[in-house]
Amino acid sequence: MATYPGISSEAFKHPLDLQAEQALRSIPGFNLVASKFVEFIYERPQLVYLMGNSIQAGPRQYASIYGMFRECVRDLDIYPEPTLFVSQNPQVNAYAMGQEHPYIVINTGLLDLLNDDEIKTVIAHELGHIKCGHTILIQMGTWVMSAASALGEMTFGLGNIVSNGLIVAFYEWRRKAELSSDRAALLVMENPRTVMTTMMKIAGGSKRFGDECSLEEFIKQSESYRSLDEDGLNQIYKALMYIGVNGMLSHPFPAERIHYLQEWTESIEYRDIRRGNYPRVAVEVVSTTPATSEAERLRREIEELQREIERRRSRDR
Helix, strand or coil: CCCCCCECHHHCCCHHHHHHHHHHHHCCCHHHHHHHHHHHCCHHHHHHHHHHHCEECECCECHHHHHHHHHHHHHCCCECCCEEEEECCCCCCEEEECCCCCEEEEEHHHHHHCCHHHHHHHHHHHHHHHHCCCHHHHHHHHHHHHHHHHHCCCCCCCHHHHHHHHHHHHHHHHHHHHHHHHHHHHHHHCCHHHHHHHHHHHHHCCCCCHHHCCHHHHHHHHHHHHHHHHCHHHHHHHHHHHHCCCCCCCCCCHHHHHHHHHHHHCCHHHHHHHCCCCCECCCCECCCCCCCCHHHHHHHHHHHHHHHHHHHHHHHC
């Protein structure tokens, strides 16, 4: 498998990811929500829960999976090494969280469905989130739905501004962030078929009937899905589906992700990275020092917000 010493996440971040994040951070109220998120400290309770209610992979626990994980960490040049957990959950899923102490969680349902290369694809995808610095925003996205209404009671009426545009922007960004992590998986695995087969199985794979699924047919389905956009009404339906009746979707549909992945495999950018021509950093530390970390920046915003609150209170006295 290919390795990419010193690679910067900027080498493979999808432009839609970058655009959506910029739009998210420009929404009125974002800094306020971010500040309150850090204040409530979501990361540490989750880590404590996983330590008590899952299996931490290592040389003597899920050694095969841990070996795949170590290879992906090396290939994407991630330092320090995140923590890997396996959770007893039949849902075919995995996720990455954590900023100061990043970690990945893989459900047993995913391990039972996928083969080794496909499991490694998922691991590389989740490590892509960590490499790109997505995890703190992902955590905020899971929290912001319930927090937005509560913030309205404590932030001089800004809660209405926050809840109207910020939630939509969060989920739009989360969907686009997946495209960057799909690219990370492709860089590690090198074989687009492996990555696309993994997507197909996550979409509707069956352990019992897996030999009756065809990647070629799923690629045709992806093309048919894209062609639906020729009808403007279908575009509206797609947008409504992502908004969701019971909540917004955090991932693009697999049929759509396959299109973006195929598009990138044919790009000059991808070929250059494979040749070793990519943006590099001397050290890209995921768990950054307090002076430079996103968390520290947000803590400074909390202090500024608190000072502003005190100034307003002083004027009102």
